[in-house]
Amino acid sequence: MTATIPLMHGLVxxxxxxxxxxxxxxxxxxILYILMSIEIMLNATxxxxxxAGSRWNQADGQIMFLIxxxxxxxxxxxxxxxxxxxxxxxxTLDADxxxxxxx
Amino acid sequence: MNATFYIxxxxxxxxxxxxxxxxxxVHSLLYLVVSMLSLALVFFVLGAPLxxxxxxxxxxxxxxxxxxxxxxxxxxxxxxxxQERAWLNPRAWRGPAALSAILFAExxxxxxxxxxxxxxxxxxxxxxxxxALFGPYMLAVELASMLLLAGLVGAFALARRDxxxxxxxxx
Numbered sequence: 001m002t003a004t005i006p007l008m009h010g011l012v013x014x015x016x017x018x019x020x021x022x023x024x025x026x027x028x029x030x031i032l033y034i035l036m037s038i039e040i041m042l043n044a045t046x047x048x049x050x051x052a053g054s055r056w057n058q059a060d061g062q063i064m065f066l067i068x069x070x071x072x073x074x075x076x077x078x079x080x081x082x083x084x085x086x087x088x089x090x091x092t093l094d095a096d097x098x099x100x101x102x103x
Numbered sequence: 104m105n106a107t108f109y110i111x112x113x114x115x116x117x118x119x120x121x122x123x124x125x126x127x128x129v130h131s132l133l134y135l136v137v138s139m140l141s142l143a144l145v146f147f148v149l150g151a152p153l154x155x156x157x158x159x160x161x162x163x164x165x166x167x168x169x170x171x172x173x174x175x176x177x178x179x180x181x182x183x184x185x186q187e188r189a190w191l192n193p194r195a196w197r198g199p200a201a202l203s204a205i206l207f208a209e210x211x212x213x214x215x216x217x218x219x220x221x222x223x224x225x226x227x228x229x230x231x232x233x234x235a236l237f238g239p240y241m242l243a244v245e246l247a248s249m250l251l252l253a254g255l256v257g258a259f260a261l262a263r264r265d266x267x268x269x270x271x272x273x274x
Binding site: 002003004005006007008009010011012013015016017019020021022023024026027028029030032033035036037039040043046047050051053054055057058059060061062063065066067069070071072073074075076077078080081082083084085087088093094 | 108122138161170173177179196215231236250264
């Protein structure tokens with residue numbers, strides 16, 4: 001019971017979600033929203049892998065999704081810990097506040 | 104089943120658009136959960152039932168719970184939402200929107216040259232994935248475990264509270 005859609009439609013969906021995530025990443029200044037946009041982009045990338053895996057009926061695409069999922073989980077744990085530390089030090093979530101670190 | 108894909112895709116695109124345009128963090132998180140649930144439906148109709156389940160359990164469950172915990176800990180009130188609303192003026196969106204639109208148009212142009220191949224003749228069962236995961240992809244599983252350990256240690260080290268806040272520098 002699966003849908004047989006053109007490969008391109010699935011990839012266009014992945015590209016649309018990726019573009020929306022990129023827009024959010026570029027336009028927002030709040031670190032929380034930047035992390036959420038990164039999650040959206042990673043998810044869209046995983047969708048592209050799963051669509052391609054479904055096209056050739058191979059498990060490899062889904063394994064790539066699993067690896068991306070692991071990476072997203074580790075990334076979000078470290079990112080949110082950094083966000084907590086950032087808020088603790090600067091009392092704001094504005095990413096521009098970090099420019100005073102002169103790093 | 105084809106209609107299911109397109110409806111779920113429309114819901115995913117709409118809710119993802121709402122995520123990046125809301126001023127209230129909790130609203131954005133709830134829209135992100137909706138987006139991930141609709142993507143799980145997309146995965147299911149594409150013949151990836153295991154991935155659909157993992158999307159719900161890990162993404163919409165675990166990762167979103169982490170985000171919600173952090174939002175609750177930071178206690179982002181109405182002041183932050185007002186600040187976000189002030190940042191959300193159309194002028195700030197013009198440049199990023201143009202850049203994203205250019206990249207998206209290029210992507211569509213490249214994809215337009217591809218063949219009209221169809222997806223999903225039959226679902227890929229979890230058994231196949233398990234066989235591949237613990238066969239040719241064994242090293243990737245080991246590396247993923249190392250990555251998760253590094254993430255755990257990093258999150259623990261960064262989120263400790265015993266470092267005093269930075270003192271304001273005197274000019």
